[in-house]
Amino acid sequence: MKTHPVLIAGRWRRARENGHFSPDNPATRSPLDQQYPISDWSDCDEALDAAAAAARELRQLPAKQRARFLERYADKIDAARDEIAALANLETALPAAPRLAEAELPRTTNQLRQAAAAAREGSWAQATIDTQLNIRSQLAPIGPVVVFGPNNFPLAFNGVSGGDFAAAIAAGNPVIAKGHSSHPGTCQRLAELALAALIETGLPAAAVQLIYATARENGLRLVSDPRTGASAFTGSRPAGLALKQAADEAGKPIYLELSSINPVVILPGALAERGADLAREFADSCLMGTGQFCTNPGLLILPAGEAAERFIARATELFNEAPVGTLLGATGESGLAAAIDTLRGAGARQLTDSDGADPNRFCRPNTLLRVSGEVFLQHGFRLQTEAFGNAALLVVSDNSQQTLAILDSLEGNLTGCLYSHSGRDDEADYALLEPALRDRVGRLLNDKMPTGVAVSPAMNHGGPYPASGNAGFTAVGIPASLRRFAKLECYDNVRQHRLPPLLQDQNPGDAWRLVDGSWSQRSIP
Amino acid sequence: MKTHPVLIAGRWRRARENGHFSPDNPATRSPLDQQYPISDWSDCDEALDAAAAAARELRQLPAKQRARFLERYADKIDAARDEIAALANLETALPAAPRLAEAELPRTTNQLRQAAAAAREGSWAQATIDTQLNIRSQLAPIGPVVVFGPNNFPLAFNGVSGGDFAAAIAAGNPVIAKGHSSHPGTCQRLAELALAALIETGLPAAAVQLIYATARENGLRLVSDPRTGASAFTGSRPAGLALKQAADEAGKPIYLELSSINPVVILPGALAERGADLAREFADSCLMGTGQFCTNPGLLILPAGEAAERFIARATELFNEAPVGTLLGATGESGLAAAIDTLRGAGARQLTDSDGADPNRFCRPNTLLRVSGEVFLQHGFRLQTEAFGNAALLVVSDNSQQTLAILDSLEGNLTGCLYSHSGRDDEADYALLEPALRDRVGRLLNDKMPTGVAVSPAMNHGGPYPASGNAGFTAVGIPASLRRFAKLECYDNVRQHRLPPLLQDQNPGDAWRLVDGSWSQRSIP
Incomplete structure (x- = not known):
């Protein structure tokens, strides 16, 4: 082959190889009939030389x-x-x-x-x-x-x-x-x-x-x-x-x-008001694309009680009923299985069925786990393991102070969500919890799952280390x-x-420039 | 004591010490009659706890x-x-x-x-x-x-x-x-x-x-x-x-x-036009504050020839004549001496007198060294040693191509200066050399020594690693x-x-905000 x-x-040429590989077809677990090189250093070295020359040329071009x-x-x-x-x-x-x-x-x-x-x-x-x-x-x-x-x-x-x-x-x-x-x-x-x-x-x-x-x-x-x-x-x-x-x-x-586990907090008022809807929203977001999004909601914290149990029962049903998506590859499959094992080993209990994985493609059953707030605080490091794929961990928190402690124990994440009552029922909890979550995430959301990452000038797809x-x-x-x-x-x-064009008195186009402290699109007279 | x-x-208290020290009076080489603690980790730990709490409080204050x-x-x-x-x-x-x-x-x-x-x-x-x-x-x-x-x-x-x-x-x-x-x-x-x-x-x-x-x-x-x-x-x-x-x-x-050695390049036209003035400007800048500025011009490159020799003779005179300033401390004095030794060991020749150091205070004689472009290119790493203080290295370059090679060999610096003819005599050299210097410095100057660092919104006091x-x-x-x-x-x-005040529709003051792609001080209707 x-x-x-x-x-x-600038040209397609045979690589100087350290070997080669064939990608898998995840839907069949079989390698595709194509072969790609593993480049040795001399390929990288030539690319760097060419890139350095291209960088100099680019600086001269408009x-x-x-x-x-x-x-x-x-x-x-x-x-x-x-x-x-x-x-x-x-x-x-x-x-x-x-x-x-x-x-x-x-x-x-x-x-x-x-x-x-x-x-x-x-x-x-x-x-x-x-x-x-x-x-x-x-x-x-x-x-x-x-x-x-x-x-x-x-x-x-x-x-x-x-x-x-x-x-x-x-x-x-x-x-x-x-x-x-x-x-x-x-x-x-x-x-x-x-x-x-x-x-x-x-x-x-x-x-x-x-x-x-x-x-x-x-x-x-x-x-x-x-x-x-x-x-x-x-x-x-x-x-x-x-x-x-x-x-x-x-x-x-x-x-x-x-990595990021994208914590979602459902406050008591929101859970009482629209728990069933939120269970659906959560399951849809978590299973979309077989959960393989950087901003997949992998950790959901909700207040203990009957409403929580109803939410959990509904989410478990939805996870069990949803079709099982295909994972991107063998390492994704084994990594997801290992992460679920880690979560279980740290005290999380699996809620969903263990069957449903098709042996003919890369996949794992849709997996929902639960753990108490107390156990999460004891084993927070392991329970923050990212399970990249169609899996999530529910944390049932005893009260708002425990939720605050959980948030304070989190690593940096890309996103964090707070779901609250449509009126003002959750304002006190929001005020208590928001600063802790704010400090640990790049993007803070209200009443919305984090999976959509709009290409907006105001977007932040980033966050505190190690996100x-x-x-x-x-x-x-x-x-x-x-x-x-x-x-x-x-x-x-x-x-x-x-001077480069943008720094000359004459603004070459309509770029915004900070001139003597004011943003302006004008030229300097 | x-x-x-x-x-x-928030309080002045006795340190938990790992020992203590007394600062020196650089003008006498003697320790001052004051004793300060070397804090152990528990001081740092307490400071970090207090700072973390203060950070949370600060976020709540306007x-x-x-x-x-x-x-x-x-x-x-x-x-x-x-x-x-x-x-x-x-x-x-x-x-x-x-x-x-x-x-x-x-x-x-x-x-x-x-x-x-x-x-x-x-x-x-x-x-x-x-x-x-x-x-x-x-x-x-x-x-x-x-x-x-x-x-x-x-x-x-x-x-x-x-x-x-x-x-x-x-x-x-x-x-x-x-x-x-x-x-x-x-x-x-x-x-x-x-x-x-x-x-x-x-x-x-x-x-x-x-x-x-x-x-x-x-x-x-x-x-x-x-x-x-x-x-x-x-x-x-x-x-x-x-x-x-x-x-x-x-x-x-x-x-x-x-560190930064702040290369200065004098182009042929400028040297011919105003060499004596530039020698004065250079010596003043280099010896100001006993040369102990981050942006001290420690490396000056000039084109070989009679004008260069006149410049060098004049600069040497000025260095010899100028009063010898006091250095900040013992490590500054020993560091400067070691750096000059390194430069000499790599082929630089000392032009200035070796006497003039007062044994009763921290100081070294004003020191000017010279080296050829060829030797600089051979021993560029050692010849870029920062001599922090009242010392500088002159590089006499054979031609513009050699100067370009010298600039290409430089590490990242805070500043770089190009002195050119007041008319257009140096435009070709400028165009040749500027990109190489530009790429290696944070601030590029024309016809001006780098020692003044204005507190301007447009200032860059930074530069490519390791500056x-x-x-x-x-x-x-x-x-x-x-x-x-x-x-x-x-x-x-x-x-x-x-939302935090600045992100609400109502602009809380007159901050510039980027609203839908345009900078504005207005509120959102």
């Missing part, structure tokens, strides 16, 4: 040119929609429709187009001008960005098409994508479209490169190499933390999105996500014609 | 209250100006006037007042509102900030009164100051004023705490403790990198300002410096009355 090529320095590339690329993805959805479906078992073709793919091209608009418009750079002292600064490209995409969004978070990719390019940086081994064919097809769009729009052909896999130590070298500007990683905590350590030691920024590596930044939301891939560049007494 | 107390949890504290504190410092200048002069040998009383102290209180204005006004938090989706986010306090101040600015960068302190408090965080052992009395006096101002303005008394010194391992524990939000460090590279490693491993942000720990942030310049001590907090579908 022929091994697929890598995309390095922002509108990278905007045109992102838009052209988005158009090509849209045009290949059914083909890409079919390919990603084969590799991930995520439904071709509506999930891939009608939700994730349009989200992906929307992100690319939003990033294009942000690049063209320029406000993301937060140009700041002190006219009296003639000191001017802006955020500027940081250099080649290495993007490690996760397995659960083969398009919208793909290293070669997703949010990190779009943000890095829009900010003016080349990307070296490390494809995910669960869906290398999808990565390859996307990279083909990206290369075509690069060529058509006159960007350096090495602005987008693709490697499918490397040995672990070469991943560590990639994020810490002097030629690398920054890295982005979405995936498992152990892999992410190893990369973080390597990058930190080299003084290289790395933006991580790691992410830096609680000051978001991975979703434009233009904020661009600022991760930038450094602050200041010009002091620099002559007008030598 | 009685050991001075530490300020923990921003204007911390603004009032910063202003009251600034007023008290101004009122105690002569006393503080005298004390700092005794401990650091920096001139009481004009340096301390007329330059650094007013700068310090100016920073505190600018930070107060930023806190009160609120734009620093970059409130971002998506009215359609009802998603809102802002930067919010990150938690207790540990500030390690350097020895060279006993007021303006002091952990208990300087720029990091002001930014951390303005952003809503308590500060645990680690005083510098070269000027503990100055730290103590400032902390007394801070405590009085805290009490008068009703802030938690533990919002400002002071520890003079700890064992190294306790410093590492401080920056990595779960109760710590973030840390800031200004000082030597080895100490800073040890703290960085500890903080990184714990997933805690740390903002570092480390700082994160090239996206500045330590000087308000409001940008506040954003280091913040996390991004998002509210999704949260009810209006539960």
Whole structure:
């Protein structure tokens, strides 16, 4: 079988291999009839050299040119929609429709187009001008960005098409994508479209490169190499933390999105008012996409009592009745099983049936567990194990003070939700609990499950460590996500014609600039 | 002799000691008749507990209250100006006037007042509102900030009164100051004023705490403790990198300002046009404050030829003629001597006289060295050793291509300067060299020495690693410096009355907010 090529320095060529792999079809547990290389260091090294040269070229090109590339690329993805959805479906078992073709793919091209608009418009750079002292600064490209995409969004978070990719390019940086081994064919097809769009729009052909896999130590070298500007990683905590350590030691920024159990608190008034509806909302959110979302609600805390028992009985029914979805791969399946074992070993009791797993595909039964607040406080570390997939833990809390202690014991998470009475019945509990939850999450929700992550300028898809590596930044939301891939560049007494366009007196377009303390789109007279 | 107390949890109390120390008087080389404690971990532990409680209290208080504290504190410092200048002069040998009383102290209180204005006004938090989706986010306090101040600015960068302190408090965080052992009395006096101002303005008394010194391992524990939000460090590279490693491993942000040699490039046209003036400008900048500035020009590159030789002869004269300043302490003196030895060992030739050091105070002769571009390229790592103090290295470059290679070999620096002909004689060289220098510095200057660091919103006092720990942030310049001590907090579908003031429809003051993509000071109708 022929091994697929890598995309390095603008051309598809045979990899210098340390071996190869075939992705599995999760719906059959069998390997697909395709072979992809595990690149050795010399592939990475060549990609870094090419990326460094591309970074210098990109700095000389106007922002509108990278905007045109992102838009052209988005158009090509849209045009290949059914083909890409079919390919990603084969590799991930995520439904071709509506999930891939009608939700994730349009989200992906929307992100690319939003990033294009942000690049063209320029406000993301937060140009700041002190006219009296003639000191001017802006955020500027940081250099080649290495993007490690996760397995659960083969398009919208793909290293070669997703949010990190779009943000890095829009900010003016080349990307070296490390494809995910669960869906290398999808990565390859996307990279083909990206290369075509690069060529058509006159960007350096090495602005987008693709490697499918490397040995672990070469991943560590990639994020810490002097030629690398920054890295982005979405995936498992152990892999992410190893990369973080390597990058930190080299003084290289790395933006991580790691594990999160996304605590949901149902306050007494909400439970009394609409418990059955909330059970349905919770089960739907938890089982959607077989629970394989970063913001899947994995921990739900509710006040003990009859209403709680009714909620739990209803949620258990819904979990038992719902079809069992397919998981993304063998490691997802074994990881989910191990996490459930950990939760049970720490005192959680399984409520749902143990059968329902189809031996012919990667899957686990829909699993709901429960534990008392007291036991949670005793074994909080193990009971915060992320069970990535169609599983969740219910914590039955004795009272609001115990709920507060539970929240105070939580690690950093991407999201936290508080469900409260539609009137003011829960105001006192809300006031008591909100500060503790607020402090531990990136996004705080009211009366809404966390699974939808809107691409909004106000979104925060990030959170306190270890949910992410830096609680000051978001991975979703434009233009904020661009600022991760930038450094602050200041010009002091620099002559007008030598300044970058955004810092000259004449505003080159309608970018917002902070001029002498006021945001403005005007030119300086 | 009685050991001075530490300020923990709102009161001055005897430290739990691991020993004690006396600071030196740099002008006499003799210890001052004062004794300060080296705190053990239990002091740090108590400070962290108190800071965590103060952080929660601060979040409940309006921003204007911390603004009032910063202003009251600034007023008290101004009122105690002569006393503080005298004390700092005794401990650091920096001139009481004009340096301390007329330059650094007013700068310090100016920073505190600018930070107060930023806190009160609120734009620093970059409130971002998506009215359609009802998603809102802002930067919010990150938690207790540990500030390690350097020895060279006993007021303006002091952990208990300087720029990091002001930014951390303005952003809503308590500060645990680690005083510098070269000027503990100055730290103590400032902390007394801070405590009085805290009490008068009703802030938690533990919002400002002071520890003079700890064992190294306790410093590492401080920056990595779960109760710590973030840390800031200004000082030597080895100490800073040890703290960085500890903080990184714990997933805690740390903002570092480390070494920098601040390369200055004189282009041929400028050298021909005004070489003698530039020699004067360079010598003045380099010897000011005995060269003990983070942005001291330690490396000057100039094109070989007769004009260069005239420049060098004149600069050497000026260095020999100038009075020899006193250094801040014994480690500064030995460090400077060792760095000069390293430069000489790597091939630099000393141009200035070797005598002129007064044995009765901490000092070294004004030292100018020279090396060829070729040798610099061979031994670039050692020849980039920072000689912190009244010393500089001249690199005589054969041609522009060699200068480019030299710039390409540089580590990250805070600043970089290009001096060019007042007309357009140097444009080609500028275009060739600027991108390489730009990429390696935080602030790029034209025709100006880097030693002045204006407190401007557009300032960048930071730069690529290892000049700082994160090239996206500045330590000087308000409001940008506040954003280091913040996390991004998002509210999704949260009810209006539960939102923090800045995110409610009604703008509580005149903060700039990014509403649906446009910056505005208006309320949402």
